[in-house]
Amino acid sequence: MATLSFDEFMKRVVERNPGEKEFQDAVKEVMSTTWETFKANKRFVDANIMERIVEPERIIIFRVPWTDDQGKIQVNRGYRVQFNSAIGPYKGGLRFHPAVNLSVMKSLAFEQTFKNALTTLPMGGGKGGADFDPKGKSDAEVMRFCQSYMDELYRHIGPDTDVPAGDVGVGKREVGYMYGQYRRLTNTFTSTFTGKGLAWGGSLVRPEATGFGAVYFGEEVLKRNNETFKGKKVVVSGFGQVAWGVAKKLVELGAKVITISGPDGYVHIPDGMTEEQVEYMLEMRASCRDRAEDFSDKFKNATFHKGVKPWVVPCDVAMTCAIQNECNLDDVKTLMKNGCKMILEVSNMGCTLEAAEYLREQDIEFAPGKAVNAGGVATSGLEMSQNSIRMSWDAAEVDKKLRGIMKGIHDVCYQYGKQDNGKVDYVKGANIGGFMKVAEAMADQGAI
Numbered sequence: 327m328a329t330l331s332f333d334e335f336m337k338r339v340v341e342r343n344p345g346e347k348e349f350q351d352a353v354k355e356v357m358s359t360t361w362e363t364f365k366a367n368k369r370f371v372d373a374n375i376m377e378r379i380v381e382p383e384r385i386i387i388f389r390v391p392w393t394d395d396q397g398k399i400q401v402n403r404g405y406r407v408q409f410n411s412a413i414g415p416y417k418g419g420l421r422f423h424p425a426v427n428l429s430v431m432k433s434l435a436f437e438q439t440f441k442n443a444l445t446t447l448p449m450g451g452g453k454g455g456a457d458f459d460p461k462g463k464s465d466a467e468v469m470r471f472c473q474s475y476m477d478e479l480y481r482h483i484g485p486d487t488d489v490p491a492g493d494v495g496v497g498k499r500e501v502g503y504m505y506g507q508y509r510r511l512t513n514t515f516t517s518t519f520t521g522k523g524l525a526w527g528g529s530l531v532r533p534e535a536t537g538f539g540a541v542y543f544g545e546e547v548l549k550r551n552n553e554t555f556k557g558k559k560v561v562v563s564g565f566g567q568v569a570w571g572v573a574k575k576l577v578e579l580g581a582k583v584i585t586i587s588g589p590d591g592y593v594h595i596p597d598g599m600t601e602e603q604v605e606y607m608l609e610m611r612a613s614c615r616d617r618a619e620d621f622s623d624k625f626k627n628a629t630f631h632k633g634v635k636p637w638v639v640p641c642d643v644a645m646t647c648a649i650q651n652e653c654n655l656d657d658v659k660t661l662m663k664n665g666c667k668m669i670l671e672v673s674n675m676g677c678t679l680e681a682a683e684y685l686r687e688q689d690i691e692f693a694p695g696k697a698v699n700a701g702g703v704a705t706s707g708l709e710m711s712q713n714s715i716r717m718s719w720d721a722a723e724v725d726k727k728l729r730g731i732m733k734g735i736h737d738v739c740y741q742y743g744k745q746d747n748g749k750v751d752y753v754k755g756a757n758i759g760g761f762m763k764v765a766e767a768m769a770d771q772g773a774i
Contacts, residue, residue, distance in 0.1 A: 332361045339380055346429035348650070351679040352436050353380050355694075359754040360761040373769045379439075379761075382432060384408040388478040390456055392471040395464055404475050406454035408488055409435035412767035415486055416452030417442055417703060419493030419521075422500065426457045430650075434674055438703070440760025441696035444735045447707035452488055454479070460495050461616060472503035480508045485516040485714075491706050492521040494649065497567065497611075498528075517713030520706035529709035530721040531728065532702075537571015538725070539701015539732045540645065540672040541579070546736035547668060547691050550750070556580035559598075561641040561666075563587045564648035565618055568672055568699070570607040572647055577604055585636035587648065588618030592636035594629045603628075640664035646676030646695075653677045658685055671695035686753055693752035696760065697735050704731045735759075 330338075339353050357376065364376050386406040393399055405428065408416045418438040421431075431453050439451025456475060460468050483490060492501050498521065505519045505526075515527075522528035531538070541555070548554055558581045562569050565586040573583045582598030586607065595603070603625060610620060622630035637644065637657040644666050646653050650673060658681045661669065668691040671677055675695055677685065685692040705728055712718055719727075735756075742762075743755020 332358065335361075335376065338377075343429075343432070346432060348429040348433040349436065352433035352675065355675075355679055355682065355753070356436070356440060356757045356761070359751075359757040363758050363761065364765070367765075369769050370765050373773070375765045375768055378768065379410070379764065380436070382407050382409045382435065383411060384482075385428070385432075386454075386479070386482050387428070390458070390471065390475050390478070392467070392474045394467055402456045402458040402471070404454070404456045404478060405431045406479055406482060406488070406490075407431045407435035407452060408482070409451045409453070410439040410764060410768075411450035412764050412771060413443060414448035414450045415484075416488035417449035417491070417706065418452040418454070419491045420496050420500075420504075421453070421455035421493040422458045422460050422495035423455070424457055424459045426455045431455065434650075437674060437696050439764060440757065441700050442703055442707075443760040443763040444697060444738060444756060445700050445704040445707060445731055446734060447704060447731075449489075449703065449707055452490075453493075454490060455493065455496070458495075460500065465499070468500060469503045472500055473507040476504045476507040476511070479504075480511045483508075483518055485518050485710075489517065489706075489710060490519055491703070494566075497521075498523055498533075502526075517710045520709045522709070527709070527713050529705060529712055529724055530719070531724040532705050532709060533567055534571040534574060535705035535728055536568045536672070536699050536702030537573070537647070538575045539704065539728055540568075540572055540647075540670060540698045541575040542701065542729050542732040543693065543698050543736055544643065544645075544668065544670050545579075546733055547670075547693060547750075547752075550740075554579070555643075558582065558642040559584050559640070560643045560645060561585045561636050561639050561661075562645050562647055563592075563636050563652060563676075564646075564673070565607050565621065566611050566647075568702075569647035570604065570611065572645055572672060573599055573604045573607065577601060581643075584641065585639055586618060586621060587636045588616055590617050590619055591630060591632040591634050592639075593618050593621045594631065594636075594639060595625075595627060597627060637661050638664075641666050643668045643670070645670045645672050647672045648676070649673055650675040651678045653681055655681045655684055657681065662688065662690060667691065669693075670698045672699050674699065682753060686751055689749075691750075691752075693739070694756050697739050697752060697756040700735055701728055701732055704728060
């Protein structure tokens, strides 16, 4: 392994994971920036860390049969990728979306490993879900699916083994149905899930945490240039829980949130969103709508643009809050041409690999999702702590801890990503910071 070049290493990864482009891209993005660090550490080379760290510890794939409201039996495919537990139990969300497949799950679990390491909390990396689409389904159908999904998954998870949470298509409703089935099957009440309802072990600030954390990270980036969010024009994609948290905190800080978006197009609010409009995003999410146009139907100062992404709108800051690979090379070039000075990935791998590589070479602040959106899993970790000690912290306490964690993540990224010219390569900094912690733990624990 010590004599392999990076290109030879990536060729091996591709050969071992054929057809899994999302996973291959995720490995390339992380390993290209950590390769020299790995090669310079004899202990890591001798322990063959690089080849071991890209191989999942365990992958569970299973059939999920469920009955729809017409009495017809449907079948979906369920996944749980338990990627790395060197620093703690597997931790990562469950995604219910038609685009879920093994490559996507592996790529997200791989990213989650380093994201969780950056939080400094004792959490390994995992991800899971199913190619089930909750949109258009009744509550009863969603419940039956969640219960069937848990009938298999329950045997592979636990508070000291694997702690799932929500993700795309999985909110408090779905977590509730899955946790209820888990509790029935195991006859235990544990911290096996996070993102729970407040009445049964959930944490305050958890719904807002990913969005709030992303803004806190952005504040630290701006502080380097003696700037704040106040008065900044911010383009936001999506209108779900993450976008809502981002918009809520940005409006609180005096920024102008000038877009949201959906699969149907984007909405432009030239003067920036009001608090009323931010709260309406919750109503849209609660009703399982997927049309951004509904927002413009509600508010006269909002203009809908069908079939177009929000990245065409001139702004100071762009924040991807929808789904992976939503911002491509042409999009980031358009953003820069229109004056954007900072791009923050809030969705997991919100920029394509090509776009991310381009941004690292440009005179623009760019930070990756594994650092920017770590506030969600960090607060999940805080929820696990509260469950373990049978206590609940108030919102101010959780928010204070979240802000501190995000500052710490920024500082690690700065430590490893600072360049001689004063620019900070946040991608490199985040990757090396997460890699070092996981690699040290793996080397300490031997060949397992």
